[in-house]
Amino acid sequence: MSATTLAHKGCEAVKNKDWEAAIPLLDQALKSSDSPIWLLARAQAHQQLRNYDAALRDAALAFISATERGSGNARKYMIDAQYRRSVVYYKLGRYADADCCAKWSMLLAEGRPAFEKDGVEKNVDENGNYTVTYEQGIADKQGQPIDSAYDRTYRRQVLGMVQEQSESVASKTGFEAEWKRAYAWRSQVLATLKTVPEDHSGRKVSVTKFPDKPKQEMAEKKPEPKPESQVGDSDDDKPVEVKGPAPGTVPDEQLKLRVDFYQTNQTVTVALFAKDVKKEDLQVNFFQNYQVQISPLPRAADPYVKPGDREAASTFILGGEIIPSASRWSVTPRKIELVLQKANAGLKWSTWGKEEIGLVAAGSDGDVQPENNATATAAAAPAAPPAAPPAKPTNAPAYPTSSRSGPKDWEKLGEGEDELDEKDVNYFFKQLYKGATPEQQRAMMKSFIESNGTALSTDWDDVKNRTVETVPPEGVEAKKWES
Structure with a gap:
């Protein structure tokens, strides 16, 4: 059986969460190639089985292999490798190291140089404790890559960012989903770090951006599974007594x-x-x-x-x-x-x-996507497209009406009615609505309803902060309904 076939079967096992079956298949495949995507799949399997030393080793090898290749999907694999390192360090109770790796994953997703010396690991005080806080992590959005015009508008209006400044420090990189995943994960890491004692070893930084290449003989040593560390334990390897079903056994x-x-x-x-x-x-x-x-x-x-x-x-x-x-x-x-x-x-x-x-995080399950791994070859498969921005609610509100046909769903106006006579004025408005952007549709609904059908605007910036007044045709007087 070829290495590619073995890797395909191993990645399929990861996709199906059959961790124990995945590892021997990927072990065989990796004897003939150090494909980063195969290493990342095996790292995920080892992590789920709590073989943390092996998971860290594979994540480090994946990062090194990706930097050596330096083309194709190399940046994506570096991003995923730093993220995987962060998750494993968190499991080991090394929270400062976990945050550093998550930050490096974000910086790579922002398009920053892979070999940049950014000094993330130097954020420590005189006692060697990591100084980045939860609040700083949540506010750390300056370099977030923009994945849509909607994101740009949201950040300008809601976050109060100046458009020129926003666009000068952030752009579309193709790794918007990976950035959001690492950003969301950092919040969990820093929230946990905030709860541990000041003298906890997890506050110390011992990680480097560019991991040393693990010794080859480590591959022959099968790591023993280790239990999860409890928050606040001073000994990362302290056994945890588990009573009842283990994590992951309940659907x-x-x-x-x-x-x-x-x-x-x-x-x-x-x-x-x-x-x-x-x-x-x-x-x-x-x-x-x-x-x-x-x-x-x-x-x-x-x-x-x-x-x-x-x-x-x-x-x-x-x-x-x-x-x-x-x-x-x-x-x-x-x-x-x-x-x-x-x-x-x-x-x-x-x-x-x-x-x-x-x-x-933003449409991801927080792990390296196995479906991307399943079709990998020794030359590495192409990356999946980035996740789309959050979808708007698919079902629009049904507004009260006295129509015998019941309430109207303005989002579905015109669906299935293209056969109407093009000379019909309703046909014109249906086609106008159907071809509008989501913001234009929102403006049309708001202006039409608030003006009692006497105004129709497609400019959301104009109508979003005001009530659209009723403007009756010339010679007609608007009166309130009186029962």
């Missing part, structure tokens, strides 16, 4: 929380039902305008997860846009309540959203 659907929600014109209130939540330990992070991450969460189906386990966190992908700075949360003995401030007041959400187990 995600059984782990998800029971959710209820209601909404007003300004807010959406989401109730997440969980027992015995410790408010002092809870981390609730509102990301950009469409995502909330919460950890650690007690699970009714599996109460044995530890703070570092994937099951201890959840990412809530929201059904609409919010203003993070105006949103808030609270805790009672039986639930967590999120009060989400709508970015578009008056726009009805068709659903509150969905829960994903673990930390999910």
